[in-house]
Amino acid sequence: xxxxxxxxxxxEVVELPAARPERGQVVLDVLNCGICGSDLHARYHADELxxxxxxxxxxxxxxxxxxxxxxHEFCGEVADYGPGTRKRWRPGTRVVAxxxxxxxxxxxxTGLSEAAPGGYAEQVVVExxxxxxxxxxxxxxxxALTEPMAVAWHAVRRSEIGxxxxxxxxxxGPIGLAVIGMLAARGVRHIxxxxxxxxxxxxxxxxxxxxxxxPSDSSPYSDLAERGHLVATPALLDLAIDGMRTLRRLPVPWxxxxxxxxxxxxxxxxxxxxxECVGVPGVIDSIVAAAPIRSRIVVVGVCMxxxxxRPALAINKEIDLRFALGYLPIExxxxxxxxxxxxxxxxxxxxxxVGLDGVSEAFDALSDPERHAKILVDPTS
Amino acid sequence: xxxxxxxxxxxEVVELPAARPERGQVVLDVLNCGICGSDLHARYHADELxxxxxxxxxxxxxxxxxxxxxxHEFCGEVADYGPGTRKRWRPGTRVVAxxxxxxxxxxxxTGLSEAAPGGYAEQVVVExxxxxxxxxxxxxxxxALTEPMAVAWHAVRRSEIGxxxxxxxxxxGPIGLAVIGMLAARGVRHIxxxxxxxxxxxxxxxxxxxxxxxPSDSSPYSDLAERGHLVATPALLDLAIDGMRTLRRLPVPWxxxxxxxxxxxxxxxxxxxxxECVGVPGVIDSIVAAAPIRSRIVVVGVCMxxxxxRPALAINKEIDLRFALGYLPIExxxxxxxxxxxxxxxxxxxxxxVGLDGVSEAFDALSDPERHAKILVDPTS
Numbered sequence: 001x002x003x004x005x006x007x008x009x010x011x012e013v014v015e016l017p018a019a020r021p022e023r024g025q026v027v028l029d030v031l032n033c034g035i036c037g038s039d040l041h042a043r044y045h046a047d048e049l050x051x052x053x054x055x056x057x058x059x060x061x062x063x064x065x066x067x068x069x070x071x072h073e074f075c076g077e078v079a080d081y082g083p084g085t086r087k088r089w090r091p092g093t094r095v096v097a098x099x100x101x102x103x104x105x106x107x108x109x110t111g112l113s114e115a116a117p118g119g120y121a122e123q124v125v126v127e128x129x130x131x132x133x134x135x136x137x138x139x140x141x142x143x144a145l146t147e148p149m150a151v152a153w154h155a156v157r158r159s160e161i162g163x164x165x166x167x168x169x170x171x172x173g174p175i176g177l178a179v180i181g182m183l184a185a186r187g188v189r190h191i192x193x194x195x196x197x198x199x200x201x202x203x204x205x206x207x208x209x210x211x212x213x214x215p216s217d218s219s220p221y222s223d224l225a226e227r228g229h230l231v232a233t234p235a236l237l238d239l240a241i242d243g244m245r246t247l248r249r250l251p252v253p254w255x256x257x258x259x260x261x262x263x264x265x266x267x268x269x270x271x272x273x274x275x276e277c278v279g280v281p282g283v284i285d286s287i288v289a290a291a292p293i294r295s296r297i298v299v300v301g302v303c304m305x306x307x308x309x310r311p312a313l314a315i316n317k318e319i320d321l322r323f324a325l326g327y328l329p330i331e332x333x334x335x336x337x338x339x340x341x342x343x344x345x346x347x348x349x350x351x352x353x354v355g356l357d358g359v360s361e362a363f364d365a366l367s368d369p370e371r372h373a374k375i376l377v378d379p380t381s
Numbered sequence: 382x383x384x385x386x387x388x389x390x391x392x393e394v395v396e397l398p399a400a401r402p403e404r405g406q407v408v409l410d411v412l413n414c415g416i417c418g419s420d421l422h423a424r425y426h427a428d429e430l431x432x433x434x435x436x437x438x439x440x441x442x443x444x445x446x447x448x449x450x451x452x453h454e455f456c457g458e459v460a461d462y463g464p465g466t467r468k469r470w471r472p473g474t475r476v477v478a479x480x481x482x483x484x485x486x487x488x489x490x491t492g493l494s495e496a497a498p499g500g501y502a503e504q505v506v507v508e509x510x511x512x513x514x515x516x517x518x519x520x521x522x523x524x525a526l527t528e529p530m531a532v533a534w535h536a537v538r539r540s541e542i543g544x545x546x547x548x549x550x551x552x553x554g555p556i557g558l559a560v561i562g563m564l565a566a567r568g569v570r571h572i573x574x575x576x577x578x579x580x581x582x583x584x585x586x587x588x589x590x591x592x593x594x595x596p597s598d599s600s601p602y603s604d605l606a607e608r609g610h611l612v613a614t615p616a617l618l619d620l621a622i623d624g625m626r627t628l629r630r631l632p633v634p635w636x637x638x639x640x641x642x643x644x645x646x647x648x649x650x651x652x653x654x655x656x657e658c659v660g661v662p663g664v665i666d667s668i669v670a671a672a673p674i675r676s677r678i679v680v681v682g683v684c685m686x687x688x689x690x691r692p693a694l695a696i697n698k699e700i701d702l703r704f705a706l707g708y709l710p711i712e713x714x715x716x717x718x719x720x721x722x723x724x725x726x727x728x729x730x731x732x733x734x735v736g737l738d739g740v741s742e743a744f745d746a747l748s749d750p751e752r753h754a755k756i757l758v759d760p761t762s
Contacts, residue, residue, distance in 0.1 A: 086630060109618070127622050129629055240479065244510035245405065289436070304692075304693050310688070311688050315683055316434065325699050
């Protein structure tokens with residue numbers, strides 16, 4: 001089969017042996033595979049990524065000297081299946097699958113490990129247990145985006161954001177845009193998006209942002225005080241003294257009232273939720289410095305360098321910093337169904353499609369935020 | 382009245398005018414006032430602390446050139462009250478109060494601002510709305526510890542820890558010890574404490590730690606895998622593939638089962654909760670490096686310096702980093718009652734008592750963890 005390998009940063013189309021399923025696995029003919037920002041990074045910085053993965057116990061991540069077939073956002077049709085599968089798959093069944101599989105007795109990240117070749121290829125091997133039939137006639141182009149949209153859905157779920165909370169999305173690359181789409185799908189009523197690129201700000205509005213900010217001109221945090229968020233310590237101190245004066249003057253016991261007020265977020269104020277979707281050093285610290293008291297920051301952008309921050313500032317604001325990665329199988333499945341029923345529309349993310357021969361050029365083109373958000377690879381073209 | 386001022390790091394006993402209550406305020410004769418670690422820090426680094434406070438909008442924090450009466454952990458007896466109080470206070474009523482008051486029209490941190498002199502004095506002014514009568518004959522020594530114990534209770538509540546979760550407390554200074562006491566009061570069944578000092582490890586066991594570790598000899602994280610925590614990425618990958626194989630083979634729809642399993646923490650594993658009670662640079666990063674997947678780290682120790690960490694590592698483990706400061710009025714009040722009914726015993730924390738003349742010496746003595754945890758000031762002695 002034809003596939004694109006990455007070897008020491010060089011992407012080339014090669015002929016590889018046909019994919020073979022092991023026990024409980026399925027072979028797919030790839031219809032579409034999205035190019036992910038982590039692939040762009042892994043192309044030149046595989047060894048750094050592998051080092052971090054090894055630090056958390058995973059030694060199978062791709063190394064720069066290996067020849068690896070990348071691609072972990074794919075939709076395909078069932079071509080074959082191995083022994084021990086739960087069902088007999090009808091050839092041509094359109095599916096998506098989590099990019100995770102057994103190979104040589106261990107679990108590996110498909111498309112990010114030499115042991116588990118990915119979707120920049122005519123075929124890919126997947127685990128039957130992580131495979132989901134594409135419902136409702138959803139196009140294979142949009143179905144291929146199940147994976148990045150699931151990353152965003154996981155981040156939104158991990159944020160525990162409520163519909164009435166304020167969401168601020170810093171950085172509108174593909175993941176920031178996916179987060180905006182999923183926040184809108186979640187029903188969040190006030191989504192502020194921030195990006196330097198006009199094209200990406202336009203996409204942010206399309207995906208569902210209610211307010212779009214160019215950080216060169218204005219701050220995404222500017223009108224939070226008007227919206228009832230506590231932007232500085234004195235407001236918190238006043239709240240304690242005055243809130244207690246009011247409560248204790250009531251002719252009824254104040255404690256039950258306090259509990260009610262606390263649950264409603266009137267006393268322990270509800271935090272705005274800020275999604276860090278940039279992933280370069282200094283961004284977390286700059287968000288901590290600008291964010292209101294009690295902000296919850298969900299870090300989705302992957303910063304590979306050692307970063308700095310000021311714990312005393314984070315403590316003074318009681319910041320909650322939640323790092324998010326990947327998704328649960330149920331979140332992947334739910335994302336597929338949200339796409340299929342139209343609860344979220346990922347189609348605007350797709351700004352181009354190439355064949356296997358165009359992968360290398362597409363990697364380069366993705367560095368320009370004005371031209372591209374997500375490019376799909378179509379190995380059949 | 383006699384009081385201890387701090388001026389450019391020098392602590393001296395001086396004669397000050399008697400305290401006068403403003404509208405809605407009460408004057409207390411101080412019975413006991415605890416010396417807090419933040420006072421030790423503010424003695425020599427007030428300007429840095431004030432800089433951080435100013436960065437979050439509070440400009441009233443003490444500066445090194447000012448003469449400030451510190452002390453914010455106090456118990457006293459009502460001596461007088463101002464106009465507009467809710468009730469007529471019987472002189473001698475024993476109370477504790479949150480160290481927060483109006484002065485010159487603004488809210489200030491009592492004992493950490495020139496505008497609001499603190500409890501290292503014969504008298505202190507408090508807000509009636511933040512004043513709570515000491516119940517149940519609780520001693521003024523232990524009642525004075527309501528404030529630091531409330532800091533710990535807030536941190537425990539903010540951690541959202543459950544009784545079945547594992548708690549790890551890094552650093553057993555006064556706040557680490559208070560956190561251990563409050564975790565035990567919360568009913569947490571597995572509390573691991575870590576400190577280099579034998580005296581503090583002994584106190585940790587007294588306060589309720591089930592396991593006490595000297596980090597020179599062994600790791601507080603060593604037996605977490607046996608307790609079902611995911612300590613490395615491969616276990617998480619296996620869980621996805623195998624968990625889904627099992628679920629999808631069941632003769633009933635797997636989705637409701639998934640939801641049940643997820644709620645029970647069987648699929649999205651419950652995180653151990655780690656309390657950072659040290660507050661020096663590098664500790665947060667070292668905890669992130671050693672902690673299991675999905676750990677929740679509650680930062681209670683205040684690190685004043687710029688710190689470094691590796692976001693990629695925190696992301697790979699999906700760390701949740703919650704910074705905690707202070708408490709809500711209801712938490713302060715609940716802490717007082719927990720002390721009064723014996724749900725938590727703070728008495729072991731008290732390792733010494735001095736008069737106003739002994740404050741300077743006590744500050745120096747507190748630097749030795751083998752000798753002291755908490756020293757109380759008794760201005761009546």
